[in-house]
Amino acid sequence: MNDDIDAGVDSSVPVWAVFGDLMSVMLGAFVLVLVGVIGVQLELSARLEREVKQRQEETQRREALEKALAGPLAAGRVTLVNGRIGISGSVLFPINSAQLQAEGREVLRTLIAPLSIYLEARQEVLMVSGFTDDQQVKETNRRFADNWELSAQRALTVTRALIEEGIAPSLVFAAAFGSEQPVTTNTDEASRAKNRRVEIAPIRKPAAADAAKPARE
Structure with a gap:
């Protein structure tokens, strides 16, 4: 019986060789895991x-813009929040109108030189955005269908003035x-004006x- 069992075992294969193969497999698996971890760390x-x-x-862009607009900002004629230059609608236009006032044009004129200098050094353009309060356009004002049209026309007026x-x-x-x-609630006239x-x-x-986007294959 024992002779039959011994006959089924290949005594020519040493134990250390089997152990070496097992260690090689474990080492390979460890290397694969390590490479994966390193790859994730490099990506992070x-x-x-x-x-x-x-x-x-x-931060550099914001600081450069603040520096360029130091004059208008110091005069209190514009605001600068998160890189957006704000101009009050009451300075630019009469109520429910897209007709640029003289004061508004003068404010825009003070922005031309600093904005031109700022844009020369950067791959950027100016987006002029118009906003209104929540009050509907009066029915007596037939020039604008709604606040969308009023804000669009005001943005176009400022854009054309800048040009x-x-x-x-x-x-x-x-x-x-x-x-x-x-920028604030429309609870009263002061907030709506903002x-x-x-x-x-x-x-x-x-x-x-x-x-800047990578080309697709």
């Missing part, structure tokens, strides 16, 4: 580096938001953004 590190770089660029004063047409465009995205505004925000050129 690269992502963190990109986020830090993006935040640094955003007339020297901003290149290729560096500015208009957008309308109606009564959406208020929501009636035009904002000018530098953003990346679409062409520059597309060029």
